[in-house]
Amino acid sequence: xxxxxxxxxxxxxxxxxxxxxxxxxxxxxxxxxxxxxxxxxxxxxxxxxxxxxxxxxxxxxxxxxxxxxxxxxxxxxxxxxxxxxxxxxxxxxxxxxxxxxxxxxxxxxxxxxxxxxxxxxxxxxxxxxxxxxxxxxxxxxxxxxxxxxxxxxxxxxxxxxxxxxxxxxxxxxxxxxxxxxxxxxxxxxxxxxxxxxxxxxxxxxxxxxxxxxxxxxxxxxxxxxxxxxxxxxxxxxxxxxxxxxxxxxxxxxxxxxxxxxxx
Amino acid sequence: xxxxxxxxxxxxxxxxxxxxxxxxxxxxxxxxxxxxxxxxxxxxxxxxxxxxxxxxxxxxxxxxxxxxxxxxxxxxxxxxxxxxxxxxxxxxxxxxxxxxxxxxxxxxxxxxxxxxxxxxxxxxxxxxxxxxxxxxxxxxxxxxxxxxxxxxxxxxxxxxxxxxxxxxxxxxxxxxxxxxxxxxxxxxxxxxxxxxxxxxxxxxxxxxxxxxxxxxxxxxxxxxxxxxxxxxxxxxxxxxxxxxxxxxxxxxxxxxxxxxxxxxxxxxxxxxxxxxxxxxxxxxxxxxxxxxxxxxxxxxxxxxxxxxxxxxxxxxxxxxxxxxxxx
Numbered sequence: 328x329x330x331x332x333x334x335x336x337x338x339x340x341x342x343x344x345x346x347x348x349x350x351x352x353x354x355x356x357x358x359x360x361x362x363x364x365x366x367x368x369x370x371x372x373x374x375x376x377x378x379x380x381x382x383x384x385x386x387x388x389x390x391x392x393x394x395x396x397x398x399x400x401x402x403x404x405x406x407x408x409x410x411x412x413x414x415x416x417x418x419x420x421x422x423x424x425x426x427x428x429x430x431x432x433x434x435x436x437x438x439x440x441x442x443x444x445x446x447x448x449x450x451x452x453x454x455x456x457x458x459x460x461x462x463x464x465x466x467x468x469x470x471x472x473x474x475x476x477x478x479x480x481x482x483x484x485x486x487x488x489x490x491x492x493x494x495x496x497x498x499x500x501x502x503x504x505x506x507x508x509x510x511x512x513x514x515x516x517x518x519x520x521x522x523x524x525x526x527x528x529x530x531x532x533x534x535x536x537x538x539x540x541x542x543x544x545x546x547x548x549x550x551x552x553x554x555x556x557x558x559x560x561x562x563x564x565x566x567x568x569x570x571x572x573x574x575x576x577x578x579x580x581x582x583x584x585x586x587x588x589x590x
Numbered sequence: 591x592x593x594x595x596x597x598x599x600x601x602x603x604x605x606x607x608x609x610x611x612x613x614x615x616x617x618x619x620x621x622x623x624x625x626x627x628x629x630x631x632x633x634x635x636x637x638x639x640x641x642x643x644x645x646x647x648x649x650x651x652x653x654x655x656x657x658x659x660x661x662x663x664x665x666x667x668x669x670x671x672x673x674x675x676x677x678x679x680x681x682x683x684x685x686x687x688x689x690x691x692x693x694x695x696x697x698x699x700x701x702x703x704x705x706x707x708x709x710x711x712x713x714x715x716x717x718x719x720x721x722x723x724x725x726x727x728x729x730x731x732x733x734x735x736x737x738x739x740x741x742x743x744x745x746x747x748x749x750x751x752x753x754x755x756x757x758x759x760x761x762x763x764x765x766x767x768x769x770x771x772x773x774x775x776x777x778x779x780x781x782x783x784x785x786x787x788x789x790x791x792x793x794x795x796x797x798x799x800x801x802x803x804x805x806x807x808x809x810x811x812x813x814x815x816x817x818x819x820x821x822x823x824x825x826x827x828x829x830x831x832x833x834x835x836x837x838x839x840x841x842x843x844x845x846x847x848x849x850x851x852x853x854x855x856x857x858x859x860x861x862x863x864x865x866x867x868x869x870x871x872x873x874x875x876x877x878x879x880x881x882x883x884x885x886x887x888x889x890x891x892x893x894x895x896x897x898x899x900x901x902x903x904x905x906x907x908x909x910x911x912x913x914x915x916x917x
Contacts, residue, residue, distance in 0.1 A: 549740065
């Protein structure tokens, strides 16, 4: 099975709200915030690696991030992916989900014979949840969002999808695009040896102009636009309850709650 | 302008989520002089049209076809595209941000060459552009963005909860339009082979008036026993952060947060929860938040109303005892 995992660098999901500000309706993130592949992207990589371990095949990491993230891609490959592909686009806008889906679709067509595409359920910056189903729409193939388990049985892919009522088990005909949630998939650590091996793995860089142009018209009106943004003030005044012992703290807490008519 | 609700019905009965969408749709239609419509597909959709009439839809498109008996993303998208080839698409279509919304809407959007914004908490209309704008959280909820789509139909999935779904029936006549579409020969690409229903537990988190929630600081599944006891003492429910769920300490249905449930209890007791934005997005609607955490630097102490800096293993048994003494 050839599995492509689409990953994207995002600012540290645990960055404090103080790291965000707005300038000219655009979000500005402080320089000190480190960038990682988000937790759901990591889950997608883990899901791909487990499928490869169990059923064989090839795992390709695909990203639209600028090629100077090569080092991070090598690190990501150290967990077990076979190769990586970066698509370079001068006009890359990491907040444009539909633009990303179009570029990824074009790259996947160029890779060819792709059985399964995995993405994280949503990126930690846009929190959009758009790329995976949009990619499936562009490829006009099977799609399931927010999947917490993937396996193979009798030549069919079987997925457990988070659903409103609990969960649904689906049989999926390949090729398919699935978005993955983190419940059962935590990305394994890479050993020092595999980090060193990863340096020898292939990282291809394609320019966006090399890709089948049908869906990548530059300057096309983005399907979705962010008009404005603000940082909501969410800070709450917290009464820290005093006490020399846990008994005192709890006693004081209940006294406050009663005084404030919460209880 | 035409404002449509993508309605869902379970065995002919309109869902609560659909009723919430109608509350929003009706407000928008009234405020901006629009006509409220409904689109309902799949088995029992004709039966649902009576209810949809009472909810105020002026025009109801019903789409029935054997291949639509079970939801499948590509089939449902094709059905909607076929519908819009026969009848001009509405200007705005509201979907619930539920599993159907997450699966269907972006897929449909690209095939319609439109766009969609998911998980919007509010919609407004801009007179000069003639477009609807939706509020959507970014960066885990640290930023709130205002989004619009450039092409019609505009598609938005609306976050569930917090809207009236009592929907008293209104005097209304609706034009019901059954739509025949040709889906024959379309391959079914995904098939539901099993449904698993979440354990009922103490009832839906979204309805709970008291929630005791645990995070990474609980340290393991055993610690949740104390949280269950405290919840029971308040007649409440147990919730969790994504960390605790991913660690396998508690079932996923208990997860509260941006990718979990959104709750609005009177009282939210956050135990061993750091206060990450994504989690707070799910519980900040609580009237009162009490934090128990042994890390004084934890961001939760800037988001809670009351804080105890201590080991929860010492504090919770005392809270349980005190609660029983006074209730």
